[in-house]
Amino acid sequence: MKKKFNLIIRIALNILFYFILVTNSIANDQPGCELVAKRLKQIKYELVPQDLYDNFGFMLEEKFDVSKNQWNYKKIDNYYFVGKILEPSLADEIKSGDKIITLNGKKFELNEDQKNIILEAETAEFQFQSNQGEIITKNLSRYDYYTHTPIIDIESINFNKIDTKNGNVEFNLEFDVSSNYTAEYHEELWNALQGSLIFKKEDGDYSYYVCDYTEKEFSEINIPKPFHGFKILNLSKSDKNLASDKYFKLTPYAKVLGNDDEYLMVEEIVGGYYSVKNKFNLKTFPFDRQTVSIKIIDDFQRIPNKIILESGLTYIALDEIIQNNDIPGWNIDSFEFKNFQYQDPYSMKGDFADGIELSLVIERKHSYYLYKVIFPIILILSVCWLVVWIDPRELEARLTVTIVCLLSLIAYNFVIDSELPKLEYLTVLDWIILTSYIYAVIPNILSVVSFRIQKTNKLLSDKIEKISTRYGALSYLLIIFVIILVNANLNVENSTAFISWMAGF
Numbered sequence: 114m115k116k117k118f119n120l121i122i123r124i125a126l127n128i129l130f131y132f133i134l135v136t137n138s139i140a141n142d143q144p145g146c147e148l149v150a151k152r153l154k155q156i157k158y159e160l161v162p163q164d165l166y167d168n169f170g171f172m173l174e175e176k177f178d179v180s181k182n183q184w185n186y187k188k189i190d191n192y193y194f195v196g197k198i199l200e201p202s203l204a205d206e207i208k209s210g211d212k213i214i215t216l217n218g219k220k221f222e223l224n225e226d227q228k229n230i231i232l233e234a235e236t237a238e239f240q241f242q243s244n245q246g247e248i249i250t251k252n253l254s255r256y257d258y259y260t261h262t263p264i265i266d267i268e269s270i271n272f273n274k275i276d277t278k279n280g281n282v283e284f285n286l287e288f289d290v291s292s293n294y295t296a297e298y299h300e301e302l303w304n305a306l307q308g309s310l311i312f313k314k315e316d317g318d319y320s321y322y323v324c325d326y327t328e329k330e331f332s333e334i335n336i337p338k339p340f341h342g343f344k345i346l347n348l349s350k351s352d353k354n355l356a357s358d359k360y361f362k363l364t365p366y367a368k369v370l371g372n373d374d375e376y377l378m379v380e381e382i383v384g385g386y387y388s389v390k391n392k393f394n395l396k397t398f399p400f401d402r403q404t405v406s407i408k409i410i411d412d413f414q415r416i417p418n419k420i421i422l423e424s425g426l427t428y429i430a431l432d433e434i435i436q437n438n439d440i441p442g443w444n445i446d447s448f449e450f451k452n453f454q455y456q457d458p459y460s461m462k463g464d465f466a467d468g469i470e471l472s473l474v475i476e477r478k479h480s481y482y483l484y485k486v487i488f489p490i491i492l493i494l495s496v497c498w499l500v501v502w503i504d505p506r507e508l509e510a511r512l513t514v515t516i517v518c519l520l521s522l523i524a525y526n527f528v529i530d531s532e533l534p535k536l537e538y539l540t541v542l543d544w545i546i547l548t549s550y551i552y553a554v555i556p557n558i559l560s561v562v563s564f565r566i567q568k569t570n571k572l573l574s575d576k577i578e579k580i581s582t583r584y585g586a587l588s589y590l591l592i593i594f595v596i597i598l599v600n601a602n603l604n605v606e607n608s609t610a611f612i613s614w615m616a617g618f
Contacts, residue, residue, distance in 0.1 A: 146324035149309035169253040170200025177428040199417040201463040209452035215240040258417040266424040278534040287384040290339040296375035319369040331361040340381040342413025350388035398540035399482035410468035420467040446474040501581040505563035515556040
C-alpha cells in the first residue's frame with residue numbers, strides 16, 4: 114500500500130513538474146512575440162523591402178541545380194535566355210525565355226569581357242531571338258531599378274484529379290511567400306525587434322523568438338502582407354472549405370545570433386484546394402504526354418516595382434515530389450519554372466505585371482488502356498478473322514462468328530466510352546477503334562463474296578481466301594502500327610517514351 118502511494122505521489126510530482134516547464138516555456142515565449150507585435154502596431158510600418166538592380170532592363174534566366182545546391186544561368190545549346198524583365202518599354206518587344214544571340218555584335222557566351230560589359234558598361238547592343246524565330250536588335254542603356262522581390266517557396270503539391278477531358282487539374286498546394294527587411298534600410302523596424310524578438314539571456318548570449326500570428330493578429334501589426342496582390346491566373350475554382358488556415362511568421366536573422374546578414378523575414382503561409390484550366394493535346398491518347406501549368410502573377414503592382422522570385426528550396430521540394438510520383442494514372446517526368454509578363458486587355462501600353470509559371474511535364478500510365486482496351490479489341494478482331502479458315506461454303510457459320518465479333522466490339526466500345534475524351538479530332542485510340550470497326554466488317558463482306566463466287570469461279574474464290582488468310586489480320590496490325598507511328602511523328606512533344614522512339618522513322 115505504501116509503495117502504491119509513493120508511486121502515485123511520484124507520478125503527480127512529474128505531472129506538476131512538466132506543467133511548470135510548459136507554463137514557463139509559454140510565459141517566456143508569449144512576452145517576446147506580444148511585445149514585438151505591440152511595438153509594430155505603434156510604428157505602423159508600411160514600407161516594403163526593395164532590392165537594387167543595376168542592369169540593362171532585364172536579367173539572365175537562372176535555374177537552381179539541386180545536386181550542387183546552387184543557382185546557375187540557364188543554358189541550352191550554348192544559348193542563354195532572358196529572365197525577369199524590369200524595363201516596361203522593353204517588355205513590349207522582348208519576352209522572358211527569348212534567346213540572347215549577340216552582345217555588341219559578338220556571339221553571347223557570357224565570357225569575362227561580356228560579364229564586364231553587363232556589370233559596368235553604360236550602353237550595349239543586344240540581339241535577341243523570340244520563340245517565333247524573330248530577330249530583334251536593341252540598343253539598351255543601364256538603369257537602376259528599385260524592386261520589391263517577394264520569394265515564393267512551394268512546400269508541397271498533391272494532385273487529386275487530372276481531368277484531360279474537361280481540361281481541369283485539381284490539387285492541394287502548400288506554399289509560403291516571404292519578404293526580407295534588412296537592418297540597414299529598415300532601421301525603425303529593426304529597432305523594434307531588439308529586446309523582444311532578439312533578446313539577451315542571463316548568461317550574456319543572445320537568443321531569439323520565431324513568432325506565429327493568425328491573419329487577424331497580423332492585420333493589426335500593419336506590416337505589408339507578402340502575398341498581397343498575388344493571383345493564380347488560370348484558376349477555375351478554389352474551395353475555401355478545404356483550405357488550411359493562413360498564418361504569418363516572423364523570423365529574425367542577426368550577427369549576434371551567428372548569421373552573416375541582418376534582416377527580418379516575414380512569411381505568409383498559404384494552403385488551399387485549387388482547380389486550374391489547362392489546354393491538353395490528346396492526339397496521342399493514351400500514349401500522351403501533357404504539361405500542367407500553374408501561373409501566378411502579381412495583380413497589384415507592375416514591373417519594375419515588383420517581381421516574383423522562386424526559392425531554391427522549391428526546386429528541392431518539387432524534385433522530391435517527382436521522386437515520390439504519387440499522381441494516380443500519371444508519371445511526373447520533369448518540372449520547370451518560367452518567367453512571363455502579363456498584360457490584360459484593358460492595360461495601357463507598357464503596363465505589365467510580373468508572373469511566374471510552374472510547368473510539370475506528366476506522362477499517362479498507358480498500361481490500363483493497353484491491356485484493358487487495345488489488347489481485348491485485338492483479340493476480338495483476331496477471332497473475327499479466324500473465319501477465313503472456315504470453308505466459304507459454310508456461310509452461316511462464318512457470318513455467325515463475324516457478326517458476333519462485330520456486336521462484341523460495339524458492346525465493348527460502349528463499356529469503355531466513358532474512359533474516352535470527347536474531342537473534335539481523333540486520338541490514337543479513336544483511330545484504332547475506327548480501324549477495328551472497318552476490319553470487323555470486312556470478314557462479313559468477304560464471307561458473302563466468297564460464297565457467291567465459289568459457285569461460279571472457284572479459282573477466284575480460292576485466291577481471295579488465300580489473300581485473306583495471309584494478309585488480313587497482318588494488315589490490321591500493320592495499320593495499327595502505322596497509326597501510332599504517324600501520330601508519334603506529328604506530335605513528338607506530346608508522346609510518351611513508349612512511342613516517342615518512333616519519331617524520325
